[in-house]
Amino acid sequence: MQSDHSRKTNVFAAGTLYRVSESRVDEQYIQAKLHDPAAHFVPVWKNKNLVAAGDPLQSVYMSYDQAAPMLTDSAPLIFLGVLEGIPHFAFALPDEAPVDTLFPAGQQFKDLRDIGVLLTQDEGSLYAYARALVHWHRTHQYCGRCGSKTISQEAGHVLQCTNPACALRHFPRTxxxxxxxxxxxxxxxxxxxxxxxxxxxxxxxxxxxxxxxxxxxxxxxxxxxxxxxxxxxxxxxxxxxxxxxxxxxxxxxxxxxxxxxxxxxxxxxxxxxxxxxxxxxxxxxxxxxxxxxxxxxxxxxxxxxxxx
Ligand SMILES: [Zn+2]
CATH class of the missing domain: 3.90.79.10 (Nucleoside Triphosphate Pyrophosphohydrolase)
Structure with a gap:
């Protein structure tokens, strides 16, 4: 058998990330994390995650200054949580983003199916979480009940219908x-x-x-x-x-x-x-x-x- 006998946890299952879910509604807390100079911004492009070639393969993060110009209403920042004291946010890079020139040579977007086992438990779990939430945002831009636009709330964990007569709150799907x-x-x-x-x-x-x-x-x-x-x-x-x-x-x-x-x-x-x-x-x-x-x-x- 080829697989890693020592692995006790399934790939992508939760690592040590603290989601701080109770603080998603606390705008002051989220703003402070956003402007923490150490914060990591996790880009997801065409459902792929950013890694740097090498042995071992490494996850790559962007700074707030790098990420900010790429954010749009339909691709807002999503607060993932705090990992080893560092706040992490995910966001979608637009399909048309010039990824070849935006990132240094050796950094590439890869499908998690291909690289999941090459990342640490924490990195794999974080990347799976980022990918899932970005996908949910992309597929829930409109309310499923009335068809109006939705907007991101609670640091990206709720999409609320903008039609006041409907105002349905949509939650991430699994x-x-x-x-x-x-x-x-x-x-x-x-x-x-x-x-x-x-x-x-x-x-x-x-x-x-x-x-x-x-x-x-x-x-x-x-x-x-x-x-x-x-x-x-x-x-x-x-x-x-x-x-x-x-x-x-x-x-x-x-x-x-x-x-x-x-x-x-x-x-x-x-x-x-x-x-x-x-x-x-x-x-x-x-x-x-x-x-x-x-x-x-x-x-x-x-x-x-x-x-x-
Ligand atoms: Zn609605």
Missing amino acids: DAAIIVLITYQEHCLLVRQSVWPEGMYATVAGFLEPGESLENAVAREVMEETGLELEHIEYHSSQPWPFPASIMIGFTAQATTMEYKLDQLEIEQAIWVTREELSVKLKEGTLKLPPPLSIASRLIDDWFRAGE
Whole structure:
């Protein structure tokens, strides 16, 4: 197995950032943090985050003076919190920003999916938070109830409708998705979708629907996709997944039988593997697992190690 066995927390899960959520309404507090000369401004450009090349890869921040000229009403500053005594704010750089000339050589905007495991827990978590909130701002410029413009309030954590007759307050959205590692005695079920890279297998996952509990969603998704009935559905861990606005909630469960019946629209193939069979397939290169970034990787890895 390739992943980092020492990792206790999922990538992007909260680091040591203090969100100071109670002070978002305190304009004096926010202004003081904004003008703290040490403050870090986290740009997000086309859903990508800024890093400096090198080993290890490093997060890169802007100063207030660098960030201020780029702010607009539709891309306001968002207060993220305080990390190691330093206030952090996120903001969106416009798509047309000349990023190649704005930043020194060696600094680039990268997709967090590609760099998440290369950052520290704090950096990865901060970047995921920034990316998710900037995306929410971009997609909630207008009120979903009456169609009027919204404006940013509470340091970027509320978008309020500007129509006085409506005045609806919109809050950041997170879409819940379940992901489950299914076992039967010494076997683990791996599935693949036809759109995935050749040979890649992972665990069953799907979105929570309104009116469902998380364990309802686990049972329904697995029944729909594999026809398998589950027992002992247990919570494992969760992972913020800002692609663009999800949280992956991980479970383990046991199937009551090995006989599955696939929904071919969702799942192209499924296999039951023992730890030994999985080792052999990985060595042969006939099977690939999800990247170490994902909770799917951790679920599989934890199961694998439980047999060591
Ligand atoms: Zn409205």
